[in-house]
Amino acid sequence: MALPPAVELRRRNRAALLEQLHRHGPQTRAALTEALELNRSTIGALATDLAESGHLQETTGQSTGSAGRPSTLVACVPRSITVAAVEIRADRLRFALVGLGGEVLERSESALEAGADPIEAVAVITGGTASAAAVASVPGLVDEGAVAHSTELGWIDRDAAAELEAATGREWRVVDTATAAAVGEWSRGDAGEARKLLYLHGGRGLTAGLVIEGRAQRGGSIQLGHIVVEPGGRECVCGLRGCLDAEMEAFGLADGIEDATLAAGMGDAAARDRLRRSGEGLGRALGAVVTATGPDEILFGGWLRELYLSTAAPVRSAFAETTLPHLRSKLRLRTPVLGDEGALIGAAETGFAAVFEEMR
Ligand SMILES: [Zn+2]
Structure with missing residues (x-):
């Protein structure tokens, strides 16, 4: 049976208020009134209701304004x-x-x-x-x-x-x-402003995740590792040839990225070459993903973080060769703040x- 409209509205407002506090931390009733676009009395009633059910508490914060009156902050009760x-x-x-x-x-x-x-x-x-x-x-x-x-x-x-x-x-x-x-970086990292956030994960095999306006893309991750970057190249476990995963595996970076960057830093030409070619392969695969999805922010996570930090120039140049300029113009490439x-x-x-x- 459908709930009466007033009850349904109240449920929605309760959820919105809790979500607002969950995402943005403790705030005053006035700030909540503004953020949720509800009137003061509605916020007051919701806050009282949610305090009684044990979901939130009101605490006295620091003094504000010329009168020096302490402001009352509404905060979540974590264990609720x-x-x-x-x-x-x-x-x-x-x-x-x-x-x-x-x-x-x-x-x-x-x-x-x-x-x-x-x-x-x-x-x-x-x-x-x-x-x-x-x-x-x-x-x-x-x-x-x-x-x-x-x-x-x-x-x-x-x-x-x-x-x-x-x-x-x-x-x-x-x-x-x-x-x-990607969800973690959007909600608790510093990528909350991104409209379309693409997170590249380097584990054993490369995948990418997309968050669009705060919501994870349904249907699973993007198989970054099985984008063909060297037609007719090395055989991949998936049956194709020249996949990014297969080409990367030949360089042994999933287990050895730190050794490779260290060796390259000491002037080892072979290590530098492996890193450069890996960066180029990654940049080309990225071109395909960006053309298909049009993100405004890309984060390099897992061991791709180290690869990107040591090969940003070849990644960017291979990426530029495979991506339309207007898709690149407002795109930010960087590393995730939450790390592992x-x-x-x-x-x-x-x-x-x-x-x-x-x-x-
Ligand atoms: Zn493959």
Whole structure:
């Protein structure tokens, strides 16, 4: 049965107010009134209501104005809504329990033995932790909770969401690492102004995630690593030839980017050549992705961060040769501010987005 309009409106306003505080931190009732475009009495009633339900609290902040009266700030109660986030990698698992407002309440990391099943390890690391949502990030091609392909984990067609649910007895969302990191940088990094944010993730295999006006692109990540950059080149595991992944693998940078940049810095000509050619391949693949998606900001994450920092010139020149000038003109290329934390934070934010959506 449909809810009466007034009840529905109230639900939507509650969700909007909590989301505003979650994203932008404690603020005054006046600031909330302006941000949400609601009147003062509506904000007042919502704040009272949400304080009674334990979701927010009002605290006295610093003195403001000439009268020196302390302003009252409305803030989230972190433990009132929590999200469990897990980042699955080939050799380790990271877990965070994140509270409303973005505070990390619990955190742990464990190494995965070779051959260990990450799904079982997730059940152990999350234990009996209760939360409003649970989200796992997985490196690879993810669609609707299923992992079609993960070079890093050696998975093909695994319904990770269903397996996680069976192992833990609760519902899970699964998102690819690149998209999770893009969400993390948009919501908790400094890319919140980007209209279309493209995050390139270098793990074992290269993927890219796209966030458009704050929302992750549905249908999984972009298979950056399987864009052909050398027609007729090296054979790739996917069956094509000359994929970026296959060409990059020949340079051994996924495991050896630090050694290569160090050697190049010491004047090793062979290392410099490997880095330059890798940068050119990346730039060409990027041209294809940018032509298809038209982002306004690109972040180089995982080991691509080091590659970009050491080869920005060849990346940019190969990119310029394969991309229309108007797509490049307002584009920013840079490295992510959250570093390796992006995917875990983004997995949590993916969970919060779902929680707010359900509240509406
Ligand atoms: Zn391929």
